[in-house]
Amino acid sequence: MAENIVEFRHITKRFPGIVANDDVSLSVKEGEIFAVLGENGAGKSTLVSMLFGMYEPDEGEIYVRGRLEHINSPRYAGSIGIGMVHQHFRLVSNYTVAENIVLGLEPVSKIFGIFPYVNIKKANHDIAELSERYGLKVNPTDVIENLNVATQQRVEILKMLYREAEILIFDEPTAVLTPQEIESFLKIVKGLRDGGKTIILITHKLREIKAVADRCAIMNRGKLIDVLDVETSSTDDMARMMVGRDVSFKTERKPAKFGDVILDVENLTVRNRAGFEAVKSVSFQIHAGEVFAVAGVSGNGQNELADSIAGLVMPSGGTVKLNGHDITRSSVREHLTAGVAYIPEDRHNVGLVLDFTLRDNFPLRQYYTGKFSSNGIISKSEFESYGEKLAEAYDIRSGQGGSTITREMSGGNQQKAIIARELDMKTPLIIFMQPTRGLDAGAVMNIHRHITAERDRGAAVLLISLDLDEIMDCADTIAVIYNGSISKISPASEISTDEIGLYMMGVKTA
Amino acid sequence: MLEMIIVDGLSFSLPLFIMAIGGIYSEKSGITNLALEGFQGFGAFTGAFVTVYLYGIFGAESSVPYYAGFLFAVIGGGIFALLHALLCVKFNANQVISGVVMNILAVALTSFLTKRINASMFGSNANKFMLGASSRLTIPIIGEVYPFEVMIVIVSIVMWYVMYRTVYGMRLRACGDNPHSADAAGINVYAVRTVAVLISGCLSGMAGMSFAYSVSANFSPDIYLGYGYLSIAALIFGNWSILPSLFACLMFGFARSAGSAVIHQLGLPSSYNDLVRILPYVLTLLLLVFFGKNNRSPRALGQVYNKGQR
Numbered sequence: 126m127a128e129n130i131v132e133f134r135h136i137t138k139r140f141p142g143i144v145a146n147d148d149v150s151l152s153v154k155e156g157e158i159f160a161v162l163g164e165n166g167a168g169k170s171t172l173v174s175m176l177f178g179m180y181e182p183d184e185g186e187i188y189v190r191g192r193l194e195h196i197n198s199p200r201y202a203g204s205i206g207i208g209m210v211h212q213h214f215r216l217v218s219n220y221t222v223a224e225n226i227v228l229g230l231e232p233v234s235k236i237f238g239i240f241p242y243v244n245i246k247k248a249n250h251d252i253a254e255l256s257e258r259y260g261l262k263v264n265p266t267d268v269i270e271n272l273n274v275a276t277q278q279r280v281e282i283l284k285m286l287y288r289e290a291e292i293l294i295f296d297e298p299t300a301v302l303t304p305q306e307i308e309s310f311l312k313i314v315k316g317l318r319d320g321g322k323t324i325i326l327i328t329h330k331l332r333e334i335k336a337v338a339d340r341c342a343i344m345n346r347g348k349l350i351d352v353l354d355v356e357t358s359s360t361d362d363m364a365r366m367m368v369g370r371d372v373s374f375k376t377e378r379k380p381a382k383f384g385d386v387i388l389d390v391e392n393l394t395v396r397n398r399a400g401f402e403a404v405k406s407v408s409f410q411i412h413a414g415e416v417f418a419v420a421g422v423s424g425n426g427q428n429e430l431a432d433s434i435a436g437l438v439m440p441s442g443g444t445v446k447l448n449g450h451d452i453t454r455s456s457v458r459e460h461l462t463a464g465v466a467y468i469p470e471d472r473h474n475v476g477l478v479l480d481f482t483l484r485d486n487f488p489l490r491q492y493y494t495g496k497f498s499s500n501g502i503i504s505k506s507e508f509e510s511y512g513e514k515l516a517e518a519y520d521i522r523s524g525q526g527g528s529t530i531t532r533e534m535s536g537g538n539q540q541k542a543i544i545a546r547e548l549d550m551k552t553p554l555i556i557f558m559q560p561t562r563g564l565d566a567g568a569v570m571n572i573h574r575h576i577t578a579e580r581d582r583g584a585a586v587l588l589i590s591l592d593l594d595e596i597m598d599c600a601d602t603i604a605v606i607y608n609g610s611i612s613k614i615s616p617a618s619e620i621s622t623d624e625i626g627l628y629m630m631g632v633k634t635a
Numbered sequence: 636m637l638e639m640i641i642v643d644g645l646s647f648s649l650p651l652f653i654m655a656i657g658g659i660y661s662e663k664s665g666i667t668n669l670a671l672e673g674f675q676g677f678g679a680f681t682g683a684f685v686t687v688y689l690y691g692i693f694g695a696e697s698s699v700p701y702y703a704g705f706l707f708a709v710i711g712g713g714i715f716a717l718l719h720a721l722l723c724v725k726f727n728a729n730q731v732i733s734g735v736v737m738n739i740l741a742v743a744l745t746s747f748l749t750k751r752i753n754a755s756m757f758g759s760n761a762n763k764f765m766l767g768a769s770s771r772l773t774i775p776i777i778g779e780v781y782p783f784e785v786m787i788v789i790v791s792i793v794m795w796y797v798m799y800r801t802v803y804g805m806r807l808r809a810c811g812d813n814p815h816s817a818d819a820a821g822i823n824v825y826a827v828r829t830v831a832v833l834i835s836g837c838l839s840g841m842a843g844m845s846f847a848y849s850v851s852a853n854f855s856p857d858i859y860l861g862y863g864y865l866s867i868a869a870l871i872f873g874n875w876s877i878l879p880s881l882f883a884c885l886m887f888g889f890a891r892s893a894g895s896a897v898i899h900q901l902g903l904p905s906s907y908n909d910l911v912r913i914l915p916y917v918l919t920l921l922l923l924v925f926f927g928k929n930n931r932s933p934r935a936l937g938q939v940y941n942k943g944q945r
Contacts, residue, residue: 200821215816217809218934228809229820231802242800284820 129191130155130292130323131176136185138171145171146182147347153292158314158324160334160355162367163344164565169327172344173294176325177209178202189292208285209294214277216269223252223265226284255283260316274423275306282313293317294325299333303422304593304626311337329367329566331360345369368566378577381601384413387553387585388434393443395429403429405609406443411585411602413553416576418588418600418617422629426609427589428470431558434587435467436460437475447554461490466547468540470558476543477531484512484527487546519545520571537568544575555579556587561595573599593622607631636900640892642778648888649787650845654866655873655880656794657838663798663875664831665811667937669734670719671839672863673741674712676856678840679847680745681711683764683854684752695767704766705783705844712840713833715741720832724825727939738863746856763855769848783845790841794834795877807831811933814940824940839863861916868919874930883922887915 129152138146145168153159163169174180176187178196186193189205196202199209216225227248234244252265261279269277278298285293295314299307314337318324326338334341334355341358343350343366350366388411395404403426411417421427432438434445436457445453447463455463469475477486488497488508497507512527521541523529531539540560547555557576561569576599580586590596596603600617605628613620613628627633654671661668686704693699719737722728746762753759771779798804807827809817814824846862847854865887873880894911 199819203821211819215813215819217812217816219812220809224805225816228805228817229822231805233802240796241802242796243802243805 128155129153130189131325132188133172133176134186134188136172136175136182136187138168138175138180138182140171144347146175148185149344149347149349150185151342151349151352153323153325154340155323156318156321157339158318158326158337160326160328160338160341161344162329162331162334162341162363164329164367164567167344167367167565168347169344170296173209173296173325173327176202176292177207177294203288203290206289206291207294208288208290208292210278210281210285210296210298212297212300214281216277216280218270219268221266221268222263222272222280222283223248225269225280226252226255226265226287230288252283252287255287259283259286259313259320261286261313274301275303275310278302278310279313282317290322292323292325294327296327297329298326299328299330301423301591303629304622305630305632307333331363334363335360343367379581381416381580382414383601384583386410387413387448388587389444389446389449390434391444391446393430393433393440393445395426395433395438395440397429402441403609404433404440407606407609407611408443409604409611409614411554411587413583413585414580416580416586416588416599416601417604418590418596418602419604419606419611420590420593420596420625420629421606423591425606427558427591427606429609430606431467431469431556431587431589435465435469435556437467461550464552464554466550466552466555468543468547468555468557468560470562472536472539472543477539479532480530482527483516483521483523483529483531483534483542484508486531486542487512487515490546490550515542515545515549518549521545537564540564540568540572544572548575548579551582552584554585554587556589558589559591560588561590561592569595593625596625597622605629607634636896638778640889640896642780643892643895644885644889645777645784646781646845646849646888647891648884649784650842650849651862651866651869651887652881652884653787653791653794653845654839654842654863655870655884656791656877657835657842658867658870659873659875659877659880660794660798660807660831660838661835662870662936663811663933664807664828665814665933665935665938665940666720666723666828666832667730667734668719668832668835669731669867670716670737670741670863671835671866672859672861673734673738674716674719674836674839675843675846675863676745676858677715677741677843678708678712678836679843679854679858680749680764682706682708682840682844683766683847684749686766687757687764698770701769701782705786705841708840708844709837710840712843713837716832716836716839717829719836720829724828724832727941730937738859742856742859749854749856763853765853766848768852781845781849783841783848787841787845790838791877791881794838798877803827803830808933811935814935814938828940842866860912865915865919868916868923871930871932872919872922872926875933887918890914890918 131153133149133151136146136149149172161169161173175182178198178201181197187196194205231243232247233241235241249265256263261283263276263279299310302310311333314324328334338355340352341355342352343363345367391408392406393404394402394406397403419427429438433440436455440453444451450463452460452463473479488511491497497504509527519541521538523534523538531542560572576586576588588599603615603617603620604611605613605625607628608631612634654675658668658671682704685707686700689700689703719733722733723730749764750762753761769781772782774780806817806822810824810827818824843858846858851857869883869887870880872883891911891914894914895908898907898911
């Protein structure tokens with residue numbers, strides 16, 4: 126029987142207006158893979174962040190290797206052998222792999238025995254050795270900003286190993302990886318466990334837990350529901366405990382009925398801000414009543430594609446036609462009147478005016494029309510009634526109703542507000558860019574239902590997502606974008622997740 | 636004539652360069668620094684005051700006031716810079732506003748103090764500290780140079796080494812790119828940035844004192860002629876790297892001295908010299924328009940760093 130290496134005893138943590146952890150007690154055994162499962166806001170990140178010293182518990186104690194510890198900073202956590210890979214990597218973009226790993230613990234030599242300097246040669250050598258020893262392939266002299274996400278993640282892992290961490294925490298490690306990268310990540314994690322490390326894995330992906338974890342804690346609304354042996358539990362049980370009710374992860378869908386071509390994109394080329402061709406001669410069509418999904422690894426031109434069709438960015442070549450009408454070089458407002466709704470990826474900077482109230486955010490796309498203003502004077506009463514109508518229809522919850530400042534709303538409700546604004550215009554084309562990023566299972570299902578409903582209404586839907594599960598759930602047609610080109614277009618029923626993954630990584634090309 | 640251009644050009648370029656290095660330290664750590672102008676003026680003020688004061692004790696012939704003046708210019712610039720560090724690092728003030736305030740404050744404070752000190756200590760009503768011309772050293776090939784030029788060359792080599800070879804330099808550059816990763820690596824971002832701003836003040840003070848000696852032979856509010864801004868232009872043009880910034884500074888210096896030489900050669904009235912003084916600025920403008928596009932500022936430059944924020 127392995128020793129308990131970490132013990133949480135009666136941990137309670139409160140944030141203003143919310144109890145993030147409510148009397149949570151659990152223990153992690155040395156040398157196991159321990160998963161913490163829960164929806165967004167269930168308190169799993171908070172719990173583990175306290176182990177890494179980012180917060181301190183209001184009540185309760187944390188024991189590490191049987192000793193009571195007051196972990197008040199990540200630095201201290203590091204000194205007792207705890208390392209963490211955050212969801213957003215903490216890497217210096219213009220440093221090399223080796224420089225990033227040794228930062229803070231640099232090998233120092235002396236010129237003529239007097240002048241100290243950072244011995245980069247030794248660092249490169251040490252990191253090459255470390256990478257060899259753990260089978261984590263990196264080239265010490267590569268610069269971070271030129272590396273893909275999976276490699277950057279390996280650098281983060283090596284950073285912990287270089288510091289000789291024994292307890293490794295991963296926060297949503299697979300959110301940004303392709304299926305093949307997830308496979309190899311899971312292998313790495315198993316390898317680390319077999320090498321004697323203890324792994325704590327925060328995730329909401331049941332499949333991965335089933336694949337690697339030994340035990341799994343399930344959290345819901347700040348409370349620990351149960352700790353299960355993964356081998357003897359079914360994913361259905363875990364899902365039910367996580368959400369607190371029965372769920373079906375499949376959205377009910379009627380078969381699609383395609384109508385006329387709504388969006389016709391031909392040889393579209395878009396340059397990004399640095400002047401590179403981020404989208405290269407892309408062509409596709411979307412019909413009425415079709416969900417056309419674009420899969421791809423982040424940074425392969427998705428943003429530029431969405432922005433150019435929505436009119437935020439002027440393409441450098443090709444044409445975009447909506448209902449046979451050329452909108453390639455139209456302004457944003459002309460796109461709007463032509464019938465393009467856009468749910469952008471960056472809901473804070475592009476989607477909302479965060480410091481406006483909820484009701485002022487709703488008519489952002491229509492405020493100038495006769496309905497909301499006359500002679501340049503805004504009709505407050507119309508704003509109010511419209512705000513109430515949308516909040517009601519789309520179930521948007523906010524502290525002070527329409528007068529709530531949107532910055533203070535939860536991510537899920539912010540996204541609902543954007544979706545309400547865009548869908549209420551009933552446009553023939555709707556672009557969804559990463560619509561469920563960072564949202565919990567309930568909100569995700571809600572948005573997927575909206576996507577299906579819009580399709581059934583007869584709208585053409587362009588769905589761009591990094592989440593393959595989302596694409597498999599919603600799409601009628603799947604395209605894969607790689608390096609700015611569409612490498613594959615296929616009906617959703619005729620392509621497998623694995624095959625999409627190969628196209629996403631450029632292993633297979635058309 | 637060529638020798639004159641080189642000698643004059645160097646005596647202008649090198650102070651500009653050491654100030655640009657100071658700016659690079661601050662900005663590479665992530666703190667926008669528009670305050671170089673104020674730092675150099677304040678440093679020149681403290682340095683000139685100490686020099687004038689020591690003339691009374693050691694006499695004008697001694698070299699003690701000269702070197703003590705530079706030492707105190709470095710200290711004065713550094714202390715003044717700590718105010719910028721306090722506002723930007725500790726109190727999370729907007730760094731651009733803080734920089735502008737530093738500059739205005741330096742002009743007002745040093746003009747006021749110069750007059751008051753002259754009146755109460757030296758019994759004069761002048762608004763300047765007279766330093767007299769600096770002695771010169773003769774160096775083979777280059778010709779006559781001011782002693783401060785030698786100091787600047789030595790200091791700048793040390794600063795290059797610290798920036799690109801030492802642990803501190805590596806951590807400083809990390810703070811300017813991604814302070815969160817620096818923090819996660821156990822680095823005290825606040826301390827690194829405070830020291831970086833302090834260094835920028837010290838180096839600017841040294842530059843200010845050099846200008847006081849070479850351009851005007853006195854300290855007066857005329858020292859606020861925009862040298863600080865010119866060195867910011869040089870460091871941006873040099874893409875926040877020390878060596879390329881040196882070339883920018885040399886170019887500015889030689890443009891200025893060559894312009895003066897041409898005016899002198901043509902026998903034009905000295906009022907045309909004012910026209911020549913704008914040459915470096917015009918050059919900056921043109922160069923930034925044509926070559927500045929690919930330059931990349933440190934990623935976290937100007938962003939307030941809050942530890943708790945994720």
